[in-house]
Amino acid sequence: MLGYIFLAIAIATEVVATTFLKFTSGENPKWWAFVIVVVGYIASFVALSQSLTRGVPLGIAYAIWSAVGVVAIVLISWVFFKESLTWVQIAGIVLVIVGVGLLELGGKHA
Template identity: 80%
Template sequence: MGYLFLALAIVTEVIATTFLKFTAGDNPKWWAYVIVVVGYLASFTALSQSLSRGVPLGIAYAIWSAIGVVCIVLVSWIFFKESLTWMQIVGLVLVIGGVGLLELGGKH
């Protein structure tokens, strides 16, 4: 159940971070601020719930942040047409690999 809350934390964090895009620029959208605040509150609440259900802090934070970064890069590339170079792709693979090694190397 802890990892289910971690997944919810990741999804809500990615939604909140995505909508930060709509709070910037010359014409910020007021509704985007609401989504950002609610999304981050939901994300930290779900992250806290995952910790209280046995997911170790270091592992939870590593998974939460790494998957969040990868998802935001993909959302930015797909929906906002931001560039994605081969070097950045290699970096994303290394981030995922590093988190995988943290998980595999932990005591079970």
């Protein structure tokens, strides 16, 4: 169970770091955003590593980490940055969620 808590921390910090990448680009990049990005990614990889040492299988951890991150970033981009979200992209989100769910269901559980 602790492994999945670390995985949730890894996902949250990765999503924060990726979201703040938006503020590091453009005509007026923010210096503080670079700090959040670097600290967020370091924290994410440390937490992901801790989830692996606490029993979360690598394939499952990475699938959940990357899929939840992708879905979260798409939704954050749509809500906060007013980026487009088409029905094809929504179908892709559903497929990502179903795919990770199938990976989890198909895995061997102790």
